[in-house]
Amino acid sequence: MSAFERNRSFTQLIEFEIEPRQQQALVSALVEQTERLAQGCGGFLNASVQASDDGRRVLNYLQWQSREAGEAAFRRFESGEQDFWQLILTHRAKTVSFGSFQVHSSIARSHDDALHCHLPD
Known part of the structure; x- marks a missing residue:
């Protein structure tokens, strides 16, 4: 990996498909979880939790200083430290899609x- 690639920030997108009656509770849980990540994980840059108008989808956007920082946070999810899998079960997500992206530019x-x-160094 080149120095240019290492200096790019890293984005994780997690999309949940749920029943509309579960949307607000999932949004609230993700906001709380994202606040804990922001305080407890190094390399955190920003995040957002977005809800679809039809009530069937929630998107969690997380941006990190590096791929390593994002992957370390996700390992905390997997180990149960942030209760991520319980969050999926509690809110009865039908599907959960994960995407990882290197940021090439932002405005x-x-x-x-x-x-x-902003273009990465």
Whole structure:
């Protein structure tokens, strides 16, 4: 892996397909879990929990400074330290899809309303 690839941030996307009556409870549980990750895992950059309008899907977006940081956090999920598998069972997820992505560029609006593009070093 080149230095350029190592310096790219790393994104994990976890999509849950659920019954609409489970959506709000799952969103709340993921928000709580994401807050614990932000406090307890090194390399955390940002995250969001998103709910579909039809009530059938929830997307958890997690961004890390590196692939290693993201994978270490996921190992905490697998070991039960963050109760991830219990979360899936409790909220009766029909399917759970995982995706991992290297960030090649990002664009964001700053507090002064300017757009900033970031390309990894």
